[in-house]
Amino acid sequence: MKLLPYSPEWKFLYKKEAEKIRIVIGDVVTDIQHIGSTAIPGIAAKPIIDIAVMLSSLDKAKSLVEPLAGIGYKYDEPASSPERYFFRKRDPAQYHLSLTAPNVGFWKRQILFRDYLTNHPSLAKEYEKLKLDMIEKDPTGGKEYLHAKAPFVQRILELAKKDLKS
Numbered sequence: 001m002k003l004l005p006y007s008p009e010w011k012f013l014y015k016k017e018a019e020k021i022r023i024v025i026g027d028v029v030t031d032i033q034h035i036g037s038t039a040i041p042g043i044a045a046k047p048i049i050d051i052a053v054m055l056s057s058l059d060k061a062k063s064l065v066e067p068l069a070g071i072g073y074k075y076d077e078p079a080s081s082p083e084r085y086f087f088r089k090r091d092p093a094q095y096h097l098s099l100t101a102p103n104v105g106f107w108k109r110q111i112l113f114r115d116y117l118t119n120h121p122s123l124a125k126e127y128e129k130l131k132l133d134m135i136e137k138d139p140t141g142g143k144e145y146l147h148a149k150a151p152f153v154q155r156i157l158e159l160a161k162k163d164l165k166s
Helices: 009-028 058-069 105-119 121-137 143-165
Strands: 029-035 049-055 073-075 085-089 095-100
Touching (some): 009 058, 049 105, 058 073, 058 095, 105 143
Antiparallel strands (some): 085 095
16 A cells, blocks of 8 residues: 555545435434545545544444445445444545444544644644655555554644643
């Protein structure tokens, strides 16, 4: 997997895809957000658009597997968790979709991380450098790559939470 330089097209792709999702499952959607590295202006990222969909309750997610399959999303149960239902679209993946609910931490962490890095470009560049270094060590972008990013992500989340309290 390669990291590509930031592209303004990612925002357009997100908006287009979010509209497709709203058409299919909009009646149960509370909010839709562009998350992940492609949502952070100016940094390199895997060219996969990450989308988070807030439902009023995660109990509704199971009934959405089939309608989402109709627009190309495959439910990935092993990658899912008690906090989210995870889907991929296309092979190789061009979109990742997470269905979540307000009573779990997934949504808040994703939004805090994205917004903090968007508002702190020097930290966003630090994150980009870390990702570029790690992708050289683990070109698959797999577990080693994800594991190496975890301490940075945690640090940013702690900084973001401190800012919220200020």
